[in-house]
Each structure stands twice: as C-alpha cells, then as structure tokens.
Amino acid sequence: MSSFKLFYAFAISSIVGVMASAPLGCIPAHAQTKPDSSKMPWMNKALSPDERADVVLGQMTLDEKMQMVHGAGWGVLRAGAPVPARSNFGAGFMAGIDRLGIPDINLADSAVGIRMAAYQGRYATLLPSTLGAASSWNPDAAFLYGSVIGRELRAHGFNMSIGGGVNITRDPRNGRNFEYAGEDPLLAGTMTGMLEKGVLSEHVMNDIKHYALNDQETGRNVVNVLLDQKAMRESDLLAFEIAIAIADPSGVMCSYNLVESHYTCENDYLLNQVLKKDFKFKGFVLSDWGATHSTVNSALSGLDQDMPGDDNYFSEPLKKAVQDGQVPEARLNDMVHRILRSMFAAGVVDDPPVRAVVDPFRGRDDAQHIAEESIVLLKNSGGILPLKAAVSSIALIGSHADVGVLSGGGSAQVDPPGGNAANPQPGGSNWGEVVYFPSSPLKNIQAKSPQASVKYADGKDTAAAVQLAKASTVAIVFVNQPMYESVDAVTLSLPKNQDALVEAVASANPNTIVVLETGGPVSMPWIQHVKGVLEIWYPGIGGAQALANILFGEVNPSAKLPVTFAKDDAQLPHPVVSGLEGVPASAPSREHKVKPFDLTYTEGAKVGYKWFEATKAQPLFPFGFGLSYTTYAYSGLTVDDANRTVHFTVRNTGACEGTEIAEVYVALPSAAKENYKRLAAWQRVKLAPGQSREVTLPLHPLTLTVFNTDQNGWQLLPGDYNVTAGPSSSDTPLKATLHVYP
Ligand code: BGC
Numbered sequence: 001m002s003s004f005k006l007f008y009a010f011a012i013s014s015i016v017g018v019m020a021s022a023p024l025g026c027i028p029a030h031a032q033t034k035p036d037s038s039k040m041p042w043m044n045k046a047l048s049p050d051e052r053a054d055v056v057l058g059q060m061t062l063d064e065k066m067q068m069v070h071g072a073g074w075g076v077l078r079a080g081a082p083v084p085a086r087s088n089f090g091a092g093f094m095a096g097i098d099r100l101g102i103p104d105i106n107l108a109d110s111a112v113g114i115r116m117a118a119y120q121g122r123y124a125t126l127l128p129s130t131l132g133a134a135s136s137w138n139p140d141a142a143f144l145y146g147s148v149i150g151r152e153l154r155a156h157g158f159n160m161s162i163g164g165g166v167n168i169t170r171d172p173r174n175g176r177n178f179e180y181a182g183e184d185p186l187l188a189g190t191m192t193g194m195l196e197k198g199v200l201s202e203h204v205m206n207d208i209k210h211y212a213l214n215d216q217e218t219g220r221n222v223v224n225v226l227l228d229q230k231a232m233r234e235s236d237l238l239a240f241e242i243a244i245a246i247a248d249p250s251g252v253m254c255s256y257n258l259v260e261s262h263y264t265c266e267n268d269y270l271l272n273q274v275l276k277k278d279f280k281f282k283g284f285v286l287s288d289w290g291a292t293h294s295t296v297n298s299a300l301s302g303l304d305q306d307m308p309g310d311d312n313y314f315s316e317p318l319k320k321a322v323q324d325g326q327v328p329e330a331r332l333n334d335m336v337h338r339i340l341r342s343m344f345a346a347g348v349v350d351d352p353p354v355r356a357v358v359d360p361f362r363g364r365d366d367a368q369h370i371a372e373e374s375i376v377l378l379k380n381s382g383g384i385l386p387l388k389a390a391v392s393s394i395a396l397i398g399s400h401a402d403v404g405v406l407s408g409g410g411s412a413q414v415d416p417p418g419g420n421a422a423n424p425q426p427g428g429s430n431w432g433e434v435v436y437f438p439s440s441p442l443k444n445i446q447a448k449s450p451q452a453s454v455k456y457a458d459g460k461d462t463a464a465a466v467q468l469a470k471a472s473t474v475a476i477v478f479v480n481q482p483m484y485e486s487v488d489a490v491t492l493s494l495p496k497n498q499d500a501l502v503e504a505v506a507s508a509n510p511n512t513i514v515v516l517e518t519g520g521p522v523s524m525p526w527i528q529h530v531k532g533v534l535e536i537w538y539p540g541i542g543g544a545q546a547l548a549n550i551l552f553g554e555v556n557p558s559a560k561l562p563v564t565f566a567k568d569d570a571q572l573p574h575p576v577v578s579g580l581e582g583v584p585a586s587a588p589s590r591e592h593k594v595k596p597f598d599l600t601y602t603e604g605a606k607v608g609y610k611w612f613e614a615t616k617a618q619p620l621f622p623f624g625f626g627l628s629y630t631t632y633a634y635s636g637l638t639v640d641d642a643n644r645t646v647h648f649t650v651r652n653t654g655a656c657e658g659t660e661i662a663e664v665y666v667a668l669p670s671a672a673k674e675n676y677k678r679l680a681a682w683q684r685v686k687l688a689p690g691q692s693r694e695v696t697l698p699l700h701p702l703t704l705t706v707f708n709t710d711q712n713g714w715q716l717l718p719g720d721y722n723v724t725a726g727p728s729s730s731d732t733p734l735k736a737t738l739h740v741y742p
Contacts, residue, residue, distance in 0.1 A: 035101050047351060050282075053340035056100055057189040057333055064097050065336045066319050071309030076119065076290070081310070088157045089120050091289070091411065092308050093580035094339075102340070103159065103352055105205065106162055107307075110149045111163040111179045111412035112540070114156055118415035118428030122156055123568065125363030125541055126407055126414040126437050128371045130165065131520060132197065132537030133665075134181035135374035135559040135626070137661045137682055138195040146198020146206070148366045153204045154353035159346075160205035162253060162286075163412075166192040166243045168236055169563045170215040170607050171521065173489040173577050177520035178408040178538055182562025183608030183623060184327075184679050186233060186700055189732050191562075201233035203347035208243050210288055211238055212270055213601075214255035218488045218579040221291075222596040224258040227363065231604035232259075233274075233707035241279050248282045250342035254303065256291045262301075265291045271302025278712070279491025282345075284338035299327045304335040325372075360417070368542025375550050377557040377627040378565075379474060379533040384511055386553025386629060387474060389449050395468040396442055397505055398459030398498070399478035405536070405543035406517040410485020437541050441478065441515075444548035459501050466508040475509040476551075477502050477530075483519030488577050491569050491585040492523040502526045521565040524620060535561070552692035553629060558659040558684070560626035560728065565607045567620045567701065573603035573611050576654060609729040610676040622680070622730035630654030634662070637725050637734035641741075644704065647696045647724050647736055652687035659686045662725060665732060666704060669719025676724075677729070679705045699723075699738070718742035 038044040041054035057065075072093045074081040092107035109115035113126035125148055127133065133145050153161055165176065169183040181188035192208065198207040213225040213236050227236075244252070252275060254265040264270055265287045275281045284304035292298055292306045295317040304461040306314035321327040343349050377385065387394075399406065404421030407414060413435060415428045422436040429435045446454040455472070469475035478499040483489065493499065506512040506529040513532035516522065517539070524533070534557075536547055549555040569575045579594040606614050609623035625665040631654040638647045650662050664681040668674075681697040704721065705714040718740050724732035 008065055033100055037101055040101055043349070043736070044216065049341040049344035050337075053289070055335045056102065057337055059100055060097065060336065062319065062322070062717045064330055066315065067095055067097065068339050069304065069318065069332070069335050070094070070306040070314040073310035074308050076116065077308065089116065089512045090158055091115070092160060094309075101349070102343070103348060105160050105343070106158045107160040107162050108153055108158040109163070109411040110153060111165055112408065112538070113149065113414035114152055114158070115411060115413060116415065116428060117156070119570065120156075123358050123360050123417055124152055124156070124414050125358070125360065125367055127367045128374045128540040128543065129178035129408055129519070129538040130181055130192070131178050131562060132374035133195070133370050134187060134191045134562040135376050135537070136370065137187065137560060137562075138373055138684055139190055141370050141373050142191045142194035143198040143201070144366055145370055146195040147201055148363055150199040150204040152204025152358050152363065153199075154202055155356040155358045157353050157355045159353050160207070161199045162207045162209065162248065162251070163199070164192055164196045164206060164243070164249065165210060166208055166239045167210055167213075167230065168239050168607055171488070171574065171577060172492060172521040172566065172572070173561060174215060174520070175217040175483045175487045175489065176410070176412070177563070178483055179412045183564065184562065184677050185238035186242060186703055187562055189228070189239040192239070193243035193246025196243065196249055200247065200250075200346055200476065203351045204353070205342055205348055206247055207251040207253055207254035208240060208247060208249045210218050210255035211240060211252050211275065212255060212262075212264060213259050214257050216488055216577060217486050218577050219594040219597060220256045220486070222594065224261055224596065224598045226260060226598055226600040227604070229709050230707050231601070234607040235607050237274060238702060244279050248345070249281075250346050251286045252281060252283065253286050253288050254291060256288050256569055257651050262407040263291065263293050264293050265303050266298040266301040268301040269366060276302060281344040282338065284335065296321050296326045299331060299335070303339050306430060364542050367540040368546050371536070371539045371543050371546035372549060372555045374533040374537060374559050375539065375546060375557055376559040376561055376705040377531070378535055378625070379527065380627050381531040382419055382514060384474075385532040385551065387449070387551050389552060391449055391473050392454050393453040393455070393472040393474075394445060394449065395472035395475040395509070396445065396454065396456045397465045397469065397475060397477045398501060399480040400436050400458070401441040401476075401478040402456040403438065403440050403442070405439045405441070406480050406482060407435045407437055408483055408519055408538045409433065409435065412485065432484060437543070439541055439544040441544045441547060444544040445551065449550050454742040462501055462504050465501060466504050469505045469512070471713040472509060474511045474513065475505050476513045476515055477505050478515045478517060479554070481518035481522055486517070488580065490577065490580055490583050490587050492521060492566060494522050495584060500523055503529060506530050521563050523566070523568050527620065546611040553656075556629045556656055556658045557626065558628060558661065560624050560661045561621055561624070564612055564619045564623045565621040567618070570611070571617050571619065582645070605674060606676055610678070613677060622728050624661075624728040625730070626661070626728075628658045628660065630656045630658040632658075632660045632687070632727065634726055634734050637723070637736045639723050639736045639738045641739045644701070644738065645696055646681065646699065646700045646723055646725065646736070647694065649692050649694050650685045650687065651692040652689055655689050658689050659684050659685070660727065662695060663728065663732070664699065664723065664725045664728065666699060666738065667722040668704070668706065669717055669721060671717045672706045672717050677724070679729070680704065704740075716740060
C-alpha cells in the first residue's frame with residue numbers, strides 16, 4: 001500500500017472520530033485527532049519556532065518526515081484525482097502528523113481573493129488586482145489587502161495562502177501581470193511584501209512566488225531564461241529580496257521555467273545560494289504545481305516540498321535516495337525543519353483556523369477602499385472629470401457595464417457571488433472564462449446622479465452605441481482586456497476591435513471618457529480623441545462603487561502607474577513576445593504551445609521606465625504617472641549625505657483635498673556601469689487645498705548599490721548620485737546631489 005493510500009484510509013477514520021466527539025458549532029477547520037499537548041515539549045510557546053521545530057523533528061520517523069515534503073496530489077484541481085479526506089478543497093494539501101500535534105497544511109490559491117470558493121458553496125471577497133493595488137503605492141493598503149485574504153482563509157479553514165506574486169513586469173503582455181505588482185523592484189517588493197505580511201498577521205502561512213524570472217506565460221514550462229547574475233540581482237531578484245525581507249514568508253514557490261539552463265526548482269544558484277544563503281530565507285521552497293523534474297537534483301539544489309506531490313519525485317524515490325545516501329538525511333531534516341518552523345512561526349499550530357461565515361460586507365468595504373486608491377486618472381482634458389451631479393444624460397457603453405466589473409482568470413480567479421454577472425451559470429468559474437463580478441457601474445453611476453438619464457449599450461452594435469453617445473451629454477466607454485494564467489496577450493492592442501468602438505463613440509460625442517478594465521498596460525491609438533481616461537484595472541467587488549465615487553469627485557484619484565504604458569509594441573525591448581513570433585495580432589487568446597526556446601533578456605536590469613530612458617523613447621504614460629482633481633507643487637530638495645535621506649516640500653495648489661504620491665529617483669555615479677535612474681523612495685502626502693508638507697525620506701539602501709558578482713554582494717560606490725523628485729518618473733522638477741565619500 002502506498003503512503004498516500006495509507007494516509008487516505010487513516011484520514012477517513014480519524015475525521016469520523018473527531019466529528020463524532022466535537023461539540024456542535026465548534027468544529028475546528030482541521031478535524032484532526034488532538035493528542036495531549038502537555039506531553040509535547042515543542043508546544044511550549046516560550047521556545048523559538050526553530051527550537052520547536054528541532055524538538056519535534058527529533059521525534060519523527062523517516063516516514064513521517066517523508067510525508068511532509070510532498071503534497072497529497074492534484075486533488076480537486078484535476079478531474080478524477082483522489083481528494084484526501086481531510087483536504088479543505090484547496091489547490092494543495094500536506095498531511096500533518098497527528099500523533100505529534102502537527103496540523104495538515106491546507107493551501108489555497110489566493111492571489112486576489114480565495115479561489116474555488118463556489119466549489120464549497122463559500123463566499124470570498126474579490127480584491128482589486130494586485131497590480132491595481134500596487135498603483136496605490138500604499139504599503140498600508142497592501143497590508144490590509146493581505147489581512148482580508150488571511151481573515152477569509154481562516155474562515156474557510158485554510159492555513160496557507162499561495163499568493164504573493166512578485167515577478168516584475170518585464171513584458172507588459174504577460175498574462176499574469178494583474179497578479180503581480182509592476183515593473184519596479186522596490187515598489188513591487190514593498191507592496192507584495194506588505195501584502196504577505198498582512199496574510200501572516202492573521203496566523204495564516206504566507207508565500208512569495210514565482211521564483212524566478214517567470215515573466216511571461218508563453219512557453220512557461222520550456223522557456224530557458226538567460227540573464228547575467230548582476231542584472232538578475234538588480235532587477236527580478238531584487239524584488240524578491242525586498243518582498244522576502246518584509247514578509248518573512250513561510251514558503252517561496254519556485255516557478256515552471258528554466259533559468260540559465262536549470263529548472264528553477266532544481267537551480268542551486270537560485271535556491272541554495274541566493275534565496276537561502278544571501279536572502280537568509282528561513283522558510284521552505286515549494287514547487288509550482290508540477291514544476292519538479294527530479295528527485296536527487298531537486299533535493300540537493302534546495303527544493304523542500306514537491307507540490308502538488310503525486311509526481312513521484314519526493315515520495316518513495318526521495319525516501320530511497322535518503323536510504324541510499326544520495327541525499328543526506330541532514331538535508332531531509334533541513335526540509336522538514338523549514339516546514340515545521342514556518343508552521344510554528346505563522347501560528348498555525350498554536351492558533352489554527354476555525355471555520356466561520358465570511359463577512360462579505362467587511363470584505364467589500366475593504367476592497368472598495370483599496371480600489372479607490374488604485375484607480376489611475378490618466379487623462380482629464382478640460383476638467384471633464386469629476387462629472388457634475390447635474391449632468392443630464394450619460395451613455396455607458398461596452399464591457400457589461402450594466403451588470404459588473406471584470407476579474408482576472410487562472411489560479412487567481414475568484415468565484416463571483418451569484419455566478420458570472422455577464423453569464424450566470426450554476427457552479428464555479430471555469431478556466432479561461434471571462435468572469436464579471438456583480439458590482440454594477442450602471443447602478444452606481446445612476447445612484448450618484450439620480451436625475452440623469454443613464455443608459456447602456458453593449459457596444460457589440462457600433463451604430464447603436466454611436467446613436468446612444470450622440471443623444472447623451474457624456475459617453476463613458478468601458479473597454480476590457482481579459483487576462484489569465486498560461487496565456488499572454490499577443491499585442492498591447494485592446495482585443496476584439498474595441499479601439500474602433502472608442503473611435504466611433506469619440507467621434508459621436510465630444511465628451512467621451514474611457515474606462516479601462518485591463519490586466520496591464522494597453523495601447524490607446526484614440527488617446528487624442530477622448531477627453532478622459534481612467535485605468536480601473538480589475539477593480540474587485542467594490543469596483544463600481546469606487547469608480548462612481550471617483551467619477552463624481554467624492555473620492556479624489558491619487559493612484560499612479562506601477563508600470564510604463566508603451567505607445568505600441570515596437571517600443572518594447574521585445575516587440576514580439578518570445579514564442580509568439582508569427583502569431584497574428586488578431587489571434588484569439590489561447591495557449592500557444594511552443595518548443596523549448598531560449599529567451600535572452602537583452603535589456604538586462606533596464607526594465608520598464610529604465611528601458612524607455614535608455615532608448616530615449618517617449619511612452620504613452622510613464623511609470624509613476626497619475627492625475628488628480630487638484631494640483632501639486634514641489635520645492636526645496638535637500639539631501640543629507642550622512643544619513644542618505646532627502647527632504648522636500650509638497651504643496652496642494654488646487655481647490656480640493658488630495659493625496660499626492662511624491663516620488664524620488666536616484667541615478668548612480670558613472671563608476672556604476674549602468675547608471676540608470678531607479679526609484680529610491682516615495683511617500684503618499686495628504687494635503688488640504690493650499691496646505692504644504694515637508695517630507696523627509698530615507699533612500700532605500702539597495703537602490704543605491706550595485707551588485708558585485710566577484711564579491712557576491714552589494715557595493716556602494718563612492719561618487720555623486722543624481723537625486724530627483726517629483727510627480728512621476730518622467731517629471732522630476734527637483735534635483736540635488738548625494739555625495740558618497742570613499
Ligand atoms: C500556478 C500557481 C498556482 C498553482 C496551484 C500553478 O499553475 O502557476 O501560481 O499557485 O498552479 O494552483
């Protein structure tokens with residue numbers, strides 16, 4: 001009998017036993033038998049997580065250790081796969097050790113809210129996409145975001161989140177950008193780190209993924225990413241380094257792709273040398289689902305847990321490798337230690353989740369609050385926004401704006417309450433389905449302007465849309481770019497002829513506003529012909545309320561882009577997504593199967609705005625850009641060389657209260673071979689009309705250094721550093737010099 005089957009049989013008997021004796025109303029999330037903890041010294045909370053892990057490890061048999069280093073299979077993710085009796089119906093399950101009081105780990109995909117809730121008839125809050133939340137540049141909003149996820153995971157009975165995507169936006173067409181936090185390592189690392197800290201604050205194990213350089217979906221299982229170590233450390237890996245330092249993650253998920261000819265889950269450089277040694281990561285490395293390709297090599301290269309775990313690498317074969325001495329038992333102990341210490345550190349042993357009914361109202365309020373800080377005002381000609389409540393007629397066109405807002409797909413899909421608002425069906429959402437959430441722009445806009453005639457045209461019939469636009473004072477066109485895991489956009493162009501729809505409406509109504517519901521950047525060939533543009537991303541369950549508040553000026557937009565919007569694909573370092581050569585731009589979204597290929601990131605560490613600066617190209621909208629209903633002035637930049645801080649003043653020069661995101665960039669001295677400008681600090685500054693505030697900000701030390709591969713460390717070069725500050729990466733009116741003395 002395999003260990004899995006054994007466990008399965010045992011689990012059924014144990015759950016039945018506990019259910020029979022549990023008092024009604026307090027069934028713990030994990031219905032495991034509870035041994036007497038007074039006889040378990042590792043339950044002593046006065047010991048550190050590492051000490052507790054060591055003590056319990058000393059009690060474990062080889063089979064018990066083996067049980068912890070792999071999951072119990074694909075379970076609910078794959079039709080026909082067995083589902084362990086104690087599984088909470090999430091993406092993954094690791095069986096705990098009952099006799100030692102070690103709980104199961106029930107893992108849930110939860111990048112933007114909990115996945116697969118419908119499967120169990122549960123409710124989960126859909127938050128704005130993490131890329132949207134990154135547009136708030138608000139670490140507190142990120143923490144709140146993570147705490148919503150942690151809170152709801154506990155209520156669902158999960159004790160580990162597998163979100164935390166921090167892959168930087170090397171390619172704006174990457175299908176998963178909406179699950180990440182943009183192109184800048186400091187911003188992405190900080191926002192993702194804070195989000196995952198929020199998860200952990202709810203005593204739920206947290207995660208950072210997909211480590212590393214999984215920056216496009218096309219060919220994700222076969223692409224061999226080539227990038228030199230210096231560039232890697234200063235770009236993608238820097239985002240991970242910052243996020244990991246903040247979040248103290250329980251797990252780091254290695255990705256599907258290869259880096260420098262080694263799969264990331266058996267990549268000694270990435271796992272042992274960088275992650276565990278240099279980043280001092282204390283948690284465990286778990287594979288992405290099916291990303292393990294070997295037993296001995298993976299174990300020795302730093303993989304600690306094979307997920308979902310039925311591919312036969314870390315069960316019997318690893319046991320045999322340990323018995324044969326190919327993998328030292330000390331290495332197996334290290335794997336298990338890392339898992340156990342993360343369980344103790346997160347609190348899932350001492351404070352396990354208890355099932356409860358999720359509070360949908362609290363979740364919606366939190367989601368709306370984050371959305372209000374995430375919506376970016378990109379264009380506002382002639383002050384078309386905010387709309388006057390007295391506007392007489394408003395045309396809403398396209399993208400199911402009568403019923404809902406768009407969400408992102410794949411393993412980040414959350415199930416909408418009541419089913420897909422655009423296409424209600426019984427059951428949960430399907431992979432690749434374009435799913436709308438019931439947050440109706442039409443209803444919320446009408447509520448803000450009760451006397452106005454607010455009418456909707458679905459946009460499929462351009463003539464009808466034009467007719468409605470002509471008959472209305474204002475036309476708001478909703479355009480969308482549905483994105484989901486495993487598929488990239490072929491181009492930056494909006495799909496399904498939506499550019500033509502915008503052009504047609506704009507030529508019919510001079511007061512046209514475009515609302516973008518996109519996974520990431522898109523091109524806007526019609527930009528000169530419309531008066532207003534709002535990027536609302538995938539705005540979550542409170543999205544329409546947040547949008548209406550912004551449209552009517554009850555909330556002043558404050559968000560700024562965490563990614564550069566290129567004018568077109570030709571401006572990008574890779575004008576065609578690698579692996580999609582020859583695929584026509586009009587091709588429908590689909591999984592593009594490709595043979596193994598190398599992808600050389602010729603742009604090196606110059607990702608996003610750094611690339612645009614190096615190539616002197618003018619983007620459509622630069623990184624860090626976003627408008628407000630008020631205006632701000634910057635003055636008086638000084639630099640404190642000794643403390644490496646900057647000081648300046650921001651003033652609200654307009655007529656309404658607002659929050660300005662003040663950005664500080666640093667360009668290294670010429671001794672740094674690549675002295676491109678880097679975001680080094682920022683601050684959200686809330687200001688009443690006419691009010692000034694002085695801000696003092698530390699420059700993030702890692703943004704001032706270069707990675708020296710000979711010394712395998714960060715190096716601060718002596719010299720003059722150009723410090724600039726202002727409202728966006730391409731508008732930095734304040735200039736000063738930081739002197740670093742040898
Ligand atoms: C995704 C991961 C996800 C896992 C489990 C994989 O396909 O890349 O992000 O956590 O599936 O659903």
